[in-house]
Amino acid sequence: MSNLITILAIESSCDDTSASVIQDGNVLSNHVANQDVHKDYGGVVPELASRMHDKHIVPVVDKAIKAAGIQISDLDAIAFTRGPGLLGSLLVGVNFAKSMALGLNIPLVEVNHMEAHVMAHFAEAPYPEFPFLCLTVSGGHTQLVLVDGYNQMSVLGSTIDDAAGEAFDKTGKIIGLPYPAGPVIDQYAQKGTPRFDFTKPSVGEFDFSFSGLKTSILYFLQDQVKEDPAWVDDNLHDICASVQHTIVTILLEKLEYTAQKLGISRVAIAGGVSANSELRTRLQALADTHGWKAFIPSFDYCTDNAAMIGVSGYYRYLDGTFSDQSIAAAPRLSMTT
Ligand code: KG4
Ligand code: ZN
Numbered sequence: 147m148s149n150l151i152t153i154l155a156i157e158s159s160c161d162d163t164s165a166s167v168i169q170d171g172n173v174l175s176n177h178v179a180n181q182d183v184h185k186d187y188g189g190v191v192p193e194l195a196s197r198m199h200d201k202h203i204v205p206v207v208d209k210a211i212k213a214a215g216i217q218i219s220d221l222d223a224i225a226f227t228r229g230p231g232l233l234g235s236l237l238v239g240v241n242f243a244k245s246m247a248l249g250l251n252i253p254l255v256e257v258n259h260m261e262a263h264v265m266a267h268f269a270e271a272p273y274p275e276f277p278f279l280c281l282t283v284s285g286g287h288t289q290l291v292l293v294d295g296y297n298q299m300s301v302l303g304s305t306i307d308d309a310a311g312e313a314f315d316k317t318g319k320i321i322g323l324p325y326p327a328g329p330v331i332d333q334y335a336q337k338g339t340p341r342f343d344f345t346k347p348s349v350g351e352f353d354f355s356f357s358g359l360k361t362s363i364l365y366f367l368q369d370q371v372k373e374d375p376a377w378v379d380d381n382l383h384d385i386c387a388s389v390q391h392t393i394v395t396i397l398l399e400k401l402e403y404t405a406q407k408l409g410i411s412r413v414a415i416a417g418g419v420s421a422n423s424e425l426r427t428r429l430q431a432l433a434d435t436h437g438w439k440a441f442i443p444s445f446d447y448c449t450d451n452a453a454m455i456g457v458s459g460y461y462r463y464l465d466g467t468f469s470d471q472s473i474a475a476a477p478r479l480s481m482t483t
Contacts, residue, residue, distance in 0.1 A: 152169045152216060152220045152222050153459050153460055153463060154166075154221050154225070155452040155455040155456030156227065156455065157450055157451060157452040157454075158203065158231075158236060158242075159227045159231025159235055159239070161180070161181045161195045162451070163181075163203055163239075164177060167213075167214035168457060171461075173457070174216065175209075177210040178450070179206050181194070183198060184325055188315075189315065189325055195234065196232070196234030196238055203242050207242070219250075223247070223253045223254070223459065224254055225255040225456055225458070225459025225460075226242075227258075229475060229476035230260065230476070230477055230479045230480070231259055231475075231477060233477045237475050240473070240474070244471055254469045255467065259450075260289065261299060262457070262458040264293055264414075265297065265461070266447040266453070268296070269443075269447050269454060270447070274293075278410065278414055279291070279292060279293070279412065280293055280299075280413075281414070281416070282415075282416045282417045283397060283417045283420055284309060285311035285315065285326065286311070287417070288354045288356070289301050290404050293414075296461035302352045302404060303350065303351070303353040304353060306350070306354070308360065310393055311326070311417070311419050313359055314327055314328035316360050318331055320364055321386075329421070331390055332386075332424070334386035335383070335391075338382075338385070339384050342385065344359055344362045344366065344392045345359065352400065354396065356393070356396070359393070390424050391424065398428055398432055401413060401429075402432055406436075412438065413432075413438055414442070415442060416443060420442065421448040
């Protein structure tokens with residue numbers, strides 16, 4: 147028996163099944179099984195996602211425990227994503243976590259997926275000091291979050307329609323790219339020039355909007371294709387560069403405005419879209435210009451992963467925040483703090 151606190155974390159909110167072992171806040175293992183089945187559908191098909199979680203959960207947990215070099219009997223708690231996410235996907239992880247905690251007679255720690263994306267910054271050094279401002283950009287959410295402590299955060303603003311990741315994915319669908327289109331657009335954009343202008347939204351001071359951009363891109367492309375059916379193929383790299391440049395500009399203008407308004411000099415990004423190369427480079431440049439400190443997660447901790455669930459769960463464990471066996475998945479779980 148060691149005095150270290152060892153937590154198994156489970157993430158199954160969307161289309162990635164992940165398990166991780168965290169010891170005293172340090173990541174010992176982090177295993178993710180992606181789901182390729184959604185590629186041709188332009189988005190995640192919930193029914194297929196739950197079936198794949200069901201197939202992956204046992205081998206994924208097994209790999210995470212073996213890679214961590216621990217025994218199941220070493221575990222002090224099971225942390226799991228309670229929400230937000232797809233109900234069928236969450237149910238697999240929640241019920242697995244509950245059964246395992248029941249079988250081992252150890253505590254259950256529920257974690258909010260969006261809080262966990264922010265807490266990914268404590269999966270590895272350098273750790274941000276508090277307070278810091280985090281732009282959380284994923285496939286389902288876009289939030290500006292003020293972080294005052296471990297799992298202590300408040301949402302200052304969010305998207306009123308599509309999320310930033312959705313803007314990438316839906317644009318990708320329009321131009322015929324597979325789902326998820328974000329990483330593909332990122333790749334193509336590196337070979338292109340952002341020479342097309344798209345309209346930028348004007349919304350509440352800390353809020354975002356992306357559905358107008360999607361419509362503006364759609365109409366622009368339809369007009370071009372009317373004149374020349376091969377236009378999209380011939381200009382693919384420049385289209386991707388322009389779309390990406392616009393999305394990143396919208397995100398960073400709000401982040402800059404908010405940080406200045408709040409007088410905050412530590413800025414961070416989190417969530418799947420924080421893997422975007424232009425967002426990462428331009429955030430660092432913005433921070434350098436203002437003399438701010440930028441915190442940019444490693445790629446493994448940007449997209450969905452259980453390490454971030456384990457890190458968030460570890461700080462909840464230290465606070466003694468446990469759930470009992472009556473806990474249920476919460477697809478629309480909001481930030482509580
Ligand atoms: O956080 P995440 O893995 O899952 C959710 O909680 O939604 O985020 C997935 C999103 C997708 O929309 C995907 O297209 C986007 O992150 N994404 C990217 C990149 N990598 C993933 N978007 C832009 N550039 C990337 N390199
Ligand atoms: Zn996520």
